[in-house]
Amino acid sequence: MILIPERRAKPVSKIKTIVLSCTLVAVLGGPLFGQQKKTTNLYVGPNGSDKNPGTLSAPFKTIEAARDHVRALKKSHRLPAGGLNVIIKSGDYIMPTGLKFDKQDSGTPSSPVSYIAEKGAKVNLIAGKVLNSALLKPLSTTAARRVYPGVDRTNLVEIDLRGLNLVNASRFAPANCFSDSWHIIDFFANDKRQPLSQWPNPQENIRNNNDPGWVTCNGSQGNKTFYYGPGGKPEDGEYVNELDLDGSGRSARWASAIGDGYEIWLKGFWRVPWEPFTIKVGNISTKENTITLADEPDGGMGSKYSPVANKEPLWRTGLGKEKWRAINLLEEIDYPGEWALDVKDQKIYFYAPSDPRALRLMIADSDEPVIQLTEASNIRFIGLNISGTRANGVEFINSSQNIIAACTISNVGSDGIVLKGGKNNLVQSNDIFETGGAGLVVANSGDRKSLEPSGVVLTNNHIYQIAKLAFKEAIQLANSVAIKVSHNLMHDMPKSAVRTDMVNNCLFEYNEVHNIAMGESDNGAFYNYGGWSTYGNVYRYNFVHHINRSNGFYCDDGDSGDRFYNNIVYDAIDAIKFGGGHHNIAENNLFIRCKDQGVDDRGISRNYRLGTHYEARLLEMKPFEEPWKSYGKKLKAEYGLKANLWSDILRAAWHPEYPNGCALVDNVSVQCGPYLKPKHGEVTISGNLELPSVKDAAFYNLSMLDLRTDNPEVIKKIPKLNSILPATGLRKDSYRTTVPSKSETGGLENRGKAGNAWDEDQLVK
Numbered sequence: 001m002i003l004i005p006e007r008r009a010k011p012v013s014k015i016k017t018i019v020l021s022c023t024l025v026a027v028l029g030g031p032l033f034g035q036q037k038k039t040t041n042l043y044v045g046p047n048g049s050d051k052n053p054g055t056l057s058a059p060f061k062t063i064e065a066a067r068d069h070v071r072a073l074k075k076s077h078r079l080p081a082g083g084l085n086v087i088i089k090s091g092d093y094i095m096p097t098g099l100k101f102d103k104q105d106s107g108t109p110s111s112p113v114s115y116i117a118e119k120g121a122k123v124n125l126i127a128g129k130v131l132n133s134a135l136l137k138p139l140s141t142t143a144a145r146r147v148y149p150g151v152d153r154t155n156l157v158e159i160d161l162r163g164l165n166l167v168n169a170s171r172f173a174p175a176n177c178f179s180d181s182w183h184i185i186d187f188f189a190n191d192k193r194q195p196l197s198q199w200p201n202p203q204e205n206i207r208n209n210n211d212p213g214w215v216t217c218n219g220s221q222g223n224k225t226f227y228y229g230p231g232g233k234p235e236d237g238e239y240v241n242e243l244d245l246d247g248s249g250r251s252a253r254w255a256s257a258i259g260d261g262y263e264i265w266l267k268g269f270w271r272v273p274w275e276p277f278t279i280k281v282g283n284i285s286t287k288e289n290t291i292t293l294a295d296e297p298d299g300g301m302g303s304k305y306s307p308v309a310n311k312e313p314l315w316r317t318g319l320g321k322e323k324w325r326a327i328n329l330l331e332e333i334d335y336p337g338e339w340a341l342d343v344k345d346q347k348i349y350f351y352a353p354s355d356p357r358a359l360r361l362m363i364a365d366s367d368e369p370v371i372q373l374t375e376a377s378n379i380r381f382i383g384l385n386i387s388g389t390r391a392n393g394v395e396f397i398n399s400s401q402n403i404i405a406a407c408t409i410s411n412v413g414s415d416g417i418v419l420k421g422g423k424n425n426l427v428q429s430n431d432i433f434e435t436g437g438a439g440l441v442v443a444n445s446g447d448r449k450s451l452e453p454s455g456v457v458l459t460n461n462h463i464y465q466i467a468k469l470a471f472k473e474a475i476q477l478a479n480s481v482a483i484k485v486s487h488n489l490m491h492d493m494p495k496s497a498v499r500t501d502m503v504n505n506c507l508f509e510y511n512e513v514h515n516i517a518m519g520e521s522d523n524g525a526f527y528n529y530g531g532w533s534t535y536g537n538v539y540r541y542n543f544v545h546h547i548n549r550s551n552g553f554y555c556d557d558g559d560s561g562d563r564f565y566n567n568i569v570y571d572a573i574d575a576i577k578f579g580g581g582h583h584n585i586a587e588n589n590l591f592i593r594c595k596d597q598g599v600d601d602r603g604i605s606r607n608y609r610l611g612t613h614y615e616a617r618l619l620e621m622k623p624f625e626e627p628w629k630s631y632g633k634k635l636k637a638e639y640g641l642k643a644n645l646w647s648d649i650l651r652a653a654w655h656p657e658y659p660n661g662c663a664l665v666d667n668v669s670v671q672c673g674p675y676l677k678p679k680h681g682e683v684t685i686s687g688n689l690e691l692p693s694v695k696d697a698a699f700y701n702l703s704m705l706d707l708r709t710d711n712p713e714v715i716k717k718i719p720k721l722n723s724i725l726p727a728t729g730l731r732k733d734s735y736r737t738t739v740p741s742k743s744e745t746g747g748l749e750n751r752g753k754a755g756n757a758w759d760e761d762q763l764v765k
Contacts, residue, residue: 001007003226003368012531013097015040016137017536038082039080039082039083039085039114039274039717040080040082040083040084040085041056041084041085041086041087042054042055042060042066042070042084042085042086042087043055043056043059043060043071043086043087043088043089044059044060044063044065044066044086044087044088044089045059045060045087045088045089045091046061046090046091046092047059048060048061049061049121050062050064050065051406053446054066054069057243057729058614059089060284062093062095062234063086063088063093063095063099063115063125064095064099066115066357067086067087067099067101067105069080070084070086070105070113071104071105072509074104075117076491079107079108079111079113080732081110081111082105082110082111082732083110083111083114084107084111084113084118084178085114085134085760086113086114086115086116087116087117087118087182088115088116088121088123088384089118089120089121090115090118090121090122090123091123091124092124092126093123093124093125093126094126094127094128095125095126095127095132095424096127096128096129096365096366096368097127097366097368097369097372098127098366098369098370098372098389098391099371099372100370100372100374101250101371101372101373101374101376101379102373102374102375102376103374103375103376105373105376105379105445106376106377106378106379107378107379107380109378109401109665110641111378112378112379112380113378113379113380114379114380114381114382115379115380115381115382115384115448116380116381116382116383117382117383117506117684118458118682119382119402121383121429122385123383123384123385124191124385124387125370125371125384125387126387126388127364127366127368127370127387127388127389128188128361128362128363128364128365128366128387128388128389129164129166129362129363129364129365130205130360130361130362131159131361131362131363133356133357133361135159135732136157136158136159136356136357136361137157137158137159137160138154138157138158138346139153139156139158140158140715142726143156143158143330143342143345143347143349145383146253146262146330147256147308147330147331147333148248148331148332148333148334149248150248150334151333151334151351151527155336155351155352156168156333156349156351156352157349157350157356158347158348158349158350159347159348159350159361159477159704160346160347161346161347161348162346162478166185166363166365167365168183168184168185168365168367168390169184169185169341169343169346169365169699170343170346171183171184171343172184172263172265172280172341172343173278173280175295176279176280176282176293176294176295177277177278177279177293177294177295177296177297177298178277178278178287179275179276179277179278179298179455180275180437180470180471180472181438181470182343182390182413182414182436182469182470183538184328184343185310185341185363185364185365185390186353186363186364186390186411186436186469187223187339187341187348187350187361187362187363187364188361188362188363188364188387188388188411189337189352189353189359189360189361189362190219190359190360191360191362191387191411192411192434193411193434193468194337194338194339194350195338195339196327196328196331196339196340197327197328197329197330197332197338197339197340198213198325198326198328198332199250199325199326199329199332200212200213200214200215200325201213201335202637206242206245207240207242207245209238209325210242210323211323211752211753212753213241213325214323214324214325215228215242215323215324216238216240216320216321216322216323216324217232217234217244217268217302217318217320217321217322217323217324218230218231218232218234218239218240218318218320219231219232219233219234219287219302219317219320219399220301220302220309220315220316220317220318221288221290222292222301222310222313222315222513223296223300223301223310223313223314223315224282224292224293224294224295224296224297224301224741225291225292225293225301226289226290226291226301226302226318226322227288227289228241228242228243228251228289228290228291229241229242229243229244229251229292230287230289231288231289231290232289232318233317233318233379234317234318234319234320234321235306235317235318235319235320236320236321237322238318240449241289250331251284251286251289252286253286253331253550254281254284254326254329254363255285255286255332257329257330257331257417258281258284259331260285261344262329262330262341262342262344263280263328263344263380264280264326264329265278265279265280265281265326265327265328265329266278266279266281266291266293266324266325266326266327267279267324267325267326267327268297268322268323268324268325268518269322269323269324270297270298270299270322270324271297271298271299271300271301271302271303271304271322272299272300272303272304272522273520273521273522274495274520274521274522274523275298275471275520276471276479276519276520277295277298278327279293279295279297280293280294280295280402281293281294282294285392287295289575294387296313296476297315298426300313300314300315300316300417301315301316301318302315302316302317302319302322303316303318303319303321303322304316304406305319305694306318306319308507308704310389310454311379316339319383328340328341328400330349333349333350333351334349334351334505336349336351336352336353337351337352337353337356337590338351346415348363349759352425354604361389364388364389364390364413365390365414365659366388366389366390366391366409367389367390367391368389369389369393369394369395369418370386370387370388370389370391370393370394370749371386371393371394371395372394372395372396372397373395373396373397373399373402374397374398374399374567375397375398375399376396376402377400377401377402378401378402379399379402379403380402380404380405381394381402381403381405381407381636382404382405382406382407382735383405383406383407383735384407384408385407385408385410386407386408386409386410387410387411387412388411388412389412389414390412390413390414390436391412391413391414391419392412392414392415392416392417392437393409393410393412393415393416393432393435394407394409394416394417394418394420395417395418395420396418396419396420396422396425397420397421397422398420398421398422399419399421399422399424399425400422400423400424401423401425401500402422402425402426403425403426403427403428403627404417404425404426404427404430405426405427405428405429405583405735406428406429406430406735406736407430407431407755408430408431408432409431409432409435410431410432410433410434410435411434411629412434412435412436413435413436413437413469414435414436414437414470415435415436415437415438415439415441415472416430416432416438416439416440416463416466417430417432417440417441418437418440418441418442418443419441419442419443419456420441421443421444421445421527422445423445423446423453423454423455423456424454424455425445425455425456425457426456426459427440427456427457427458427459427586428458428459428460428461428610428733428735429459429461429733429735429736430461430462431461431462432461432462432463432464432466433462433463433464433465433466434465434466434468435466435467435468436468436469436470437466437467437469437470437472438459438466438467438472438473438474438475438476438494438676439461439463439466439473439474439475440461440463440474440476441475441476441477441478441491442454442456442458442475442476442477442478442480442483443476443477443479443480444478444479444480445480445481445483446480446481446482446483447480447481447504448479448480448504448533448621449620449622449628450627451481451504451505451506451627451628451631452481453481453482453544454480454481454482454483455482456480456484457482457483457484457486457487458475458484458485458486458488459484459485459487459488460486460487460488460730460731460733460735460736461488462488462489462693462730463475463488463489463490464489464490464491464492464493464738464745465493466492466493467493467494467495467519471494471495471519471520471539472493472494473493473495473496473498473499473527474488474490474496474497474498474499474516475488475490475495475497475498475499475750476498476499476501477499477500477501477503477655477751478500478501478502478503479501479502479503479507480503480505480506481503481504481505481506482505482507483503483506483507484506484507484509485498485506485507485508485509485511486507486508486509486511486568487510487511487728487729487730487731488511488512488729488730489511489512489513489729489730489745490512490513490516491509491513491514491515491516491745491746491747492515492516492518492520492746493517493518493519493521493701494514494520494548495516495517495519495520495523496516496517496523496524496525496526496527496554497511497513497516497525497526497630498511498513498525498527499527499528500526500527500528500529500530500537501529502529502531502532502533502534502617503530503531503534503537504532504533504534504535504536504537505536505537506536506537506538506542507537507538507540508526508537508538508539508542509538509539509540509541509542510541510542510727510728510729511543511728511729512542512543512544512545512728512729512730512747513525513526513542513543513544513545513547514544514545514546514547514745514747515546515547515746515750515751515752516547516549516550517547517549517550517752517755518549518751518752521549521550521755523550523551523552523554523568524550524551524552524553524556524577525544525547525550525551525552525553525572526539526540526542526544526552526553526554527551527554527556527639528553528554528555528556528559528562528686529556529557529559530557530558530559530560530617531558531559531560531581531613531614531617531618532558532560532581532614532615532617532618532649532656533560533579533584533618533620533621533623534559534560534561534562535561535562535583535619535631535635536561536565536631536635537561537563537569538562538564538565539553539562539563539564539565540564540565540566540567541566541567541724541727541728542567542728543567543568543724543725543728543729544567544568544569544570545568545569545570545571545574545705545747546570546571546747546748546749546750546751547571547572547650547750548571548572548573548750548754548755549573549750549752549753549754549755550572550573550753550755551572551573551574551575551577552567552569552572552574552576552591552594553567553569553575553576553577553586554575554576554577554579555572555577555579555581556576556579557579557580557581557606558579558581558582558603558608558614559579559581559582559584560581560582560583560584561581561583561584561635561639562581562584562585562588563584563585563586564576564584564586564589565586565587565588565589565638566587566588566589566718566720566724567590568589568707568721568724568725569589569590569591569592569594570591570593570594570705570707571592571593571594571750572594573595573596573755574594574595574596574597574598575589575591575594575595575596575597575669575672576589576598576664577597577598577600578598578599578600578659578662579600579602580600580601580602580603580606580608580657580659580721581603581659581662582643582649582656582659582660582661582662583635583639583643583660583661583662584599584659584661584662584663585639585661585663585665586663586664586665586667586729587663587664587665587666587667588666588667588717588718589667589668589718590668590670590707590714590721591667591668591669591670591672592669592670592671592672592694592697592702592707593670593671593672593694594669594672594673595672595673596672596673596674596675596676597667597669597672597673597675597676597678597685598664598674598675598676598677598678598685599659599662599664599677599678599685600659600676600678601657601658601659601678601679601680601681602660603656603657604657604658604680605659608656608657609652609656609657610650610652610656614656615650615656618646618649618650619650621754623645623650624646632644632645632646633644633645633721634701641661642661642682643661655680655681657730658678658680658681658682658707659678659680659681659683660681661682661683662681662683662684662685662717663683663684663685664684664685664688665684665685665686665688666686666687666688666689666717666728667688667689667717668688668689668691668697668713668714668718669689669691670691670693670694670697671691671692671693672690675688675690689713689714689717691714692712696711697711697714698710698711698714703748704723704742704748705742705748706725707721707725708722708725709720709722734737
C-alpha cells in the first residue's frame with residue numbers, strides 16, 4: 001500500500017523538531033498507541049528541589065527524583081489511570097552515570113509514563129564532566145617544542161587531567177591494534193565535539209590525488225612495515241614522499257616524538273578497502289622512508305588484491321592505494337578546534353577556536369548510556385537533547401512498548417539509539433548526528449526461528465554526520481524479524497546507510513539516502529548480509545541518490561530472498577548488485593547514471609556450497625518444520641518462484657553456489673551501463689527499458705531531483721513514479737513540524753571522490 005504524500009514544509013535554515021504539549025498525543029493507531037485518558041503531571045526544573053512534591057510551582061530538581069516518585073506511586077498502587085507525564089523544564093541536567101530505568105519504572109498500555117520536555121523548552125541531558133577554566137594553562141616548554149611549525153604556540157592551551165579521576169584517559173587503547181571500537185575520552189566546547197587532531201586534515205587533499213583526509217602507502221616492506229616515500233614498489237608507480245611534502249620535517253618530528261616516549265597511531269585500510277584498523281606506530285626510519293607498526297594488521301600488510309610477497313609471516317607488495325592517516329598527536333594540531341590526548345603526560349592539548357576561558361569545555365568519560373531501560377515497558381521519552389557520553393545515547397535492553405520521539409541525540413561516543421531484544425518499540429522523528437558510531441541499532445528483536453515479529457518501527461528520523469570515531473552505518477539491523485524502516489533521511493557517513501545481518505520480513509520504504517560511503521568502499525546504500533536464510537525482506541519506494549562512492553542496493557555474500565520494487569537509484573556504482581545469493585528480485589525500479597546493475601556468481605569461487613555455514617544457518621531455522629515449512633510455500637507463491645523452499649536449496653544438484661532464482665525484470669535504466677548476467681545459474685534479466693540519455697527520460701528537472709516524467713514508456717514500467725518522490729524522506733508529523741530541503745542537507749551533489757576499481761564487488765566482474 002502506498003502512503004499518501006503530505007505537503008512539504010517551506011525550506012528552513014535550520015533542522016528543527018518541536019516537542020508536543022504537556023499531554024502526550026498519540027502518534028500511530030493500534031493497541032500500542034491508542035488514545036489516552038487524562039494524564040497526571042509531575043514537573044522537574046533546574047531551580048527546583050528534590051524535597052519538593054514535583055508540582056508546577058514546586059518542581060523536583062532532578063529527573064531521578066521524579067523517577068523515584070513514580071516508583072513510590074507504583075508501590076502504593078496509585079499510578080494514574082490515564083498515565084503520568086514528567087514534564088521537564090529548560091536547562092542542563094548533568095548526569096555522569098546516566099538515567100537508568102527497569103521493571104519498577106514501567107507504565108502500562110493504558111497508563112504510560114512519559115518524560116517530556118516542556119513545550120518550547122530546551123532540555124539537555126548531559127553525561128559529561130564540565131571543566132573549570134582554572135585548569136587551562138599555557139603550554140609547557142616541552143610541549144611547546146612539539147607544536148606544528150608555523151602555528152603560534154600561544155594559541156594552544158593544555159589541561160592537566162591528573163586529579164579529575166578520569167577512567168579513559170590513561171591509555172589510547174588496551175591493545176596495539178583495534179578496529180571498530182573507541183577507547184579514550186571525548187572533548188567538547190560549547191556542546192560541540194572538537195576534532196581529534198589528525199594528518200592530513202579532514203578536508204586536506206594531498207596533491208589532489210587522494211581522498212580528503214588520507215594519504216596512501218608506497219608499497220610494503222614487510223608484514224608490519226610500509227614505505228611512505230621512495231623505496232617501495234607500489235603497483236600504481238607512486239613514489240612521492242607525501243609525509244614530508246610540506247617541508248615541515250614531519251617524518252623527523254614524528255620519529256623524535258616516538259623517541260621521547262610519545263605515542264603515534266595510524267588509522268588505515270591496510271588490507272581491504274572496507275575495514276580500517278587503528279595501529280600504534282613502533283618505529284619510523286627516515287633513512288629508508290618506512291613506518292613500522294607495533295602490530296601486524298589483520299590479514300597482513302598490503303592489499304589482498306596485490307601479489308603475495310611472503311607467506312610466513314604473510315604480507316603483500318601492496319597496490320600503493322592503501323590509505324591511512326595519523327590521529328591524536330600534538331605535532332599535527334594546526335587549526336582551531338583540534339585537540340589531542342597525551343597519555344604519557346596526562347594532558348589535553350587544545351587549539352581553541354576562540355577565547356578558551358569563555359567556552360564551556362566538557363569531557364565525556366562515562367561508559368554508561370545517558371538513558372538506559374532494562375526490562376522496562378510503556379515508557380516514553382519526548383523532545384529531549386541527549387549528549388556527552390562515551391557510550392550509547394539511549395539503550396533499551398529487553399524492553400518493550402516504549403517510545404522515543406522528537407529527541408536529539410548527538411555528541412555521544414558510540415551509537416545513538418540501541419534496541420537490544422524487546423518488541424513493539426517506536427523510534428520516531430529523532431535527529432541523530434555527531435555520534436562516534438552508528439545512528440540506530442536494533443538486534444535480537446522478534447524471533448527468526450518462530451518468525452515472531454518484532455513490531456519495531458523506525459520512522460521519520462534524520463541521521464547524518466555520524467560514525468566519527470568508528471566506521472559504522474546509520475541503521476544496523478541484526479537477527480530480527482519484521483522491523484519497519486520508513487521515511488528516514490540518511491546522509492554523510494563513512495559506510496552504508498542501512499546494513500542488515502540475518503533478518504527476515506523487514507520492510508524498508510520511503511527512505512532517502514545520499515552522500516554515503518565517505519570513508520570506505522565496497523558497500524551499498526542498503527547493504528544486506530546473511531546467506532540463505534534471509535528471505536522475506538522488501539525494499540520499495542526508496543530514493544537513493546548522489547552515492548558515487550557506493551552501490552545502491554547490495555545483497556552480499558549469498559544474502560537471499562530480498563525483493564526490490566519501485567525504488568530510484570541515481571548516480572551509484574552498481575544500481576543494484578546481487579552477490580551470489582538466491583531469489584533476489586528487482587522489478588520496476590528506476591536507475592539513472594549508474595555504472596551498471598547485475599547479478600554475479602561469486603558463490604562458485606567463494607564456496608557458497610553445502611557443508612558450509614550457508615547450509616548450517618538455514619538448517620538452524622528448521623526449515624522442514626513449522627512455521628518455516630509453510631513460510632517457504634508462502635514465499636514461493638508470492639514471489640512466483642520455480643524452486644521449492646527449502647528442499648531445492650539444500651540439494652547439491654540444484655547448485656546452491658549459483659545465484660539461482662535472481663531476476664532483474666521490467667526496470668528502467670537511464671544513461672546507465674549494462675545489465676550483467678552471470679555465466680552460471682538460473683537468472684532472469686528481461687523486459688528492462690534502457691534509455692541512452694537523460695534527455696530521453698524527459699525528467700522535469702534532474703538537477704533539482706524532480707524525476708517526474710510524462711514519458712509513456714517510463715510510466716508504463718513504473719506507473720506510480722510521479723507520486724513516489726514527493727512521499728520519500730522526512731515528512732511533517734506530530735513531532736516534526738519542519739523538514740530540511742535537499743539543498744540544506746547537501747543532497748543535490750556528490751561530496752566525495754567517485755568510487756574506483758579498488759573495490760571487491762567491481763573486481764569480481
